[in-house]
Amino acid sequence: MTQKTLGFGLRLALAVALPSIPAFAKTIDIAIGHQSMCTDTYTAGIVVKELGLLEKNLPKDGDYADVDYNITWADYSSGGPITNQMLANKLNIGVMGDYPLIVNGAKFQETDSLRTLYVAGTGYNLKGSGNAVVVPVESDIYSFDQLKGKSVSTPVGSAAWGMLLKAMQDNGITEEVSLKNQSPAVGAANIAAGKIDAHSDFCPWSEIMEFRGTGRKIYDGSEAGVPYLHGVVVRQDFAEEYPEVVTAFLKAVIEAGNWIQENPSEAVDLMEKWTGVEKEVLYIYFSNGGHLTLDPTIKDGWIEALKFDHTVLVKEKAIPPLDFDEWITEDYIKAAYSDLGMDYEADKAKVVDPETANLGLPVEIWHSRDGILKYETLPEFLKAVAEFQGTGAKLNATYVYDKSTGLKLFGKTAYFVQGEDGSYETFLRKPDAESYAAEVKGHVIDLPTAVAAFIPSE
Amino acid sequence: MVLAPASRLMTASRAVRSRLGLWLMLSVGLAAGYYALLMAALIVRFGTLPNYITFYNWPASVWKIFRSTPSFSDVPPIVAQEYLIEIGYMNYDFGHGISEWALNILPYKVLQVLVLTALLAANIVLLRSKRNCSTGKRLKMGAASGLGAGFVALTSATMSWVVCCATPSWIVGLSMLGLSVSASFWIEPVGPYLSAAGYLILAVTMLVIADPAPEGLPDGRTTGRDHKISSAKGVHA
Numbered sequence: 078m079t080q081k082t083l084g085f086g087l088r089l090a091l092a093v094a095l096p097s098i099p100a101f102a103k104t105i106d107i108a109i110g111h112q113s114m115c116t117d118t119y120t121a122g123i124v125v126k127e128l129g130l131l132e133k134n135l136p137k138d139g140d141y142a143d144v145d146y147n148i149t150w151a152d153y154s155s156g157g158p159i160t161n162q163m164l165a166n167k168l169n170i171g172v173m174g175d176y177p178l179i180v181n182g183a184k185f186q187e188t189d190s191l192r193t194l195y196v197a198g199t200g201y202n203l204k205g206s207g208n209a210v211v212v213p214v215e216s217d218i219y220s221f222d223q224l225k226g227k228s229v230s231t232p233v234g235s236a237a238w239g240m241l242l243k244a245m246q247d248n249g250i251t252e253e254v255s256l257k258n259q260s261p262a263v264g265a266a267n268i269a270a271g272k273i274d275a276h277s278d279f280c281p282w283s284e285i286m287e288f289r290g291t292g293r294k295i296y297d298g299s300e301a302g303v304p305y306l307h308g309v310v311v312r313q314d315f316a317e318e319y320p321e322v323v324t325a326f327l328k329a330v331i332e333a334g335n336w337i338q339e340n341p342s343e344a345v346d347l348m349e350k351w352t353g354v355e356k357e358v359l360y361i362y363f364s365n366g367g368h369l370t371l372d373p374t375i376k377d378g379w380i381e382a383l384k385f386d387h388t389v390l391v392k393e394k395a396i397p398p399l400d401f402d403e404w405i406t407e408d409y410i411k412a413a414y415s416d417l418g419m420d421y422e423a424d425k426a427k428v429v430d431p432e433t434a435n436l437g438l439p440v441e442i443w444h445s446r447d448g449i450l451k452y453e454t455l456p457e458f459l460k461a462v463a464e465f466q467g468t469g470a471k472l473n474a475t476y477v478y479d480k481s482t483g484l485k486l487f488g489k490t491a492y493f494v495q496g497e498d499g500s501y502e503t504f505l506r507k508p509d510a511e512s513y514a515a516e517v518k519g520h521v522i523d524l525p526t527a528v529a530a531f532i533p534s535e
Numbered sequence: 536m537v538l539a540p541a542s543r544l545m546t547a548s549r550a551v552r553s554r555l556g557l558w559l560m561l562s563v564g565l566a567a568g569y570y571a572l573l574m575a576a577l578i579v580r581f582g583t584l585p586n587y588i589t590f591y592n593w594p595a596s597v598w599k600i601f602r603s604t605p606s607f608s609d610v611p612p613i614v615a616q617e618y619l620i621e622i623g624y625m626n627y628d629f630g631h632g633i634s635e636w637a638l639n640i641l642p643y644k645v646l647q648v649l650v651l652t653a654l655l656a657a658n659i660v661l662l663r664s665k666r667n668c669s670t671g672k673r674l675k676m677g678a679a680s681g682l683g684a685g686f687v688a689l690t691s692a693t694m695s696w697v698v699c700c701a702t703p704s705w706i707v708g709l710s711m712l713g714l715s716v717s718a719s720f721w722i723e724p725v726g727p728y729l730s731a732a733g734y735l736i737l738a739v740t741m742l743v744i745a746d747p748a749p750e751g752l753p754d755g756r757t758t759g760r761d762h763k764i765s766s767a768k769g770v771h772a
Contacts, residue, residue, distance in 0.1 A: 265629065
């Protein structure tokens, strides 16, 4: 009798007490690998991190009602280590450029039991701008074919390396160029010191060198004509266990892109603080008419570009095969679009070609006090620069567009052509400028010379 | 030459046991010296001293990999890439800093290097124990050991030179020495074979040196047959 009473008492006590004992909340670890020195990854990396966009979008009801999230971010200077950390399950999500993405997918598919999924893009340049070949500013090299017999360094395995290989093939100088393996920082330092004939690198290193006045672009990735894109990969086991978390991450990516597009000058100001990359350099990527089109959709053309990149990697680095159908999925990005009430197919169908999209865009002056000032014509722009220089105003940077490709350029690195009729055009490459000058019976000048004509006389 | 590996292994084992302190000191010392040499090579090559060091929780990482990798066959190659220590140079000229070069201490590789130095130390101990061994044979065995050790040492280097997408790899050492990019990549897949060849050379050399008879063991025992061969060659006094 006593035992029965005791048993009943215990059951009653448990029945009363259990609901009041707080359940042990489940913790979901979300570890993301990103690259703060690679502009094209920012919308899935530093911007999401600093604006807390992932936290904002993470599910908090249903199966996730009692969940705690433990979000960690790890910054890398390249995509390779991100893949290794994903293999070790220390990162669930990685953001990287096209060539490292392919290595990521192939390395995972090489294992028996692990896979990643390519779930979204971050941004692209249709023709490959972002990668470029730079020479020391005092070099007498002005076109890619002049690299015959010269030494060119590049971070091997990167998208810039892939572009360089294609450019060498296109120009028929594959055997005549001595290729060296160099990190972006070392390459940039060697360009500044004139220790290497040329350096090929990815975003935003070429523009950093141009902005700092140490390097000059002689070849833009757009000449290779292969899209340059970045994207997001997720461990498949993580994506299958927490699909809503992956969708939340992609919603954050979309919102990061929208935030930049709404106010690029404010965005680059903050991004400079977060990454240490000069805001004037970032502006050339993220502004209206900039190199980077922020677009997370997965277009058919991107898959073709990735397949092309894979053939290059197989040939040059003997990487394993990659089943693209198994690797690429639009499910998560479509779900993110749907949750945000956006039209995925409409965005997927849109392709921005700078050559046409940037036609007629105003040229710009970044005034250190007044911010971004826009001018409809080059004479107005040159007149304004002359006036600002006359008052000693500090100009952070000036931006014009390459007539041949539509690319946004620093005014100080552009070749200006003044036509017979007094009109002006700007070019990225000297041979293009010279050819146009011959066509319009004009002459090629630099920015200071062009501005000099607008300095008010006494 | 009759190899009789079992008896030679016994001989080698006896020689090592008789000079266990020396063998241990050599094994550990050579491994430490190897990593010191790699660090020195990085400092000399890049002209900068290391300015950062990071320690990793290697056991926790291995446990995590073990728990989250469904196929056990996938575990070893992933664990092999795990760091314990990273010592390198951070370049702050761009952004908030980029690790430009680093020496990475990977326990898996340390184990490989310890196997190498243990074999090398065994060969040294064996050669020392054979005081009557001819100079020519000593040189040959020494050269063979050096060759084997060189192969393994070369392919066990874990330096990273932060070229994009590069992770610690033995070909970084070759690239640092100036080998062209294409040649480095061409040679990279050969690494495991080169390493295996190195161990094989070291092991075979050890067995050859551990010939129980001709040059006399530490305890002075010889066999008649080997003695005859040695005498015929006029090696021994």
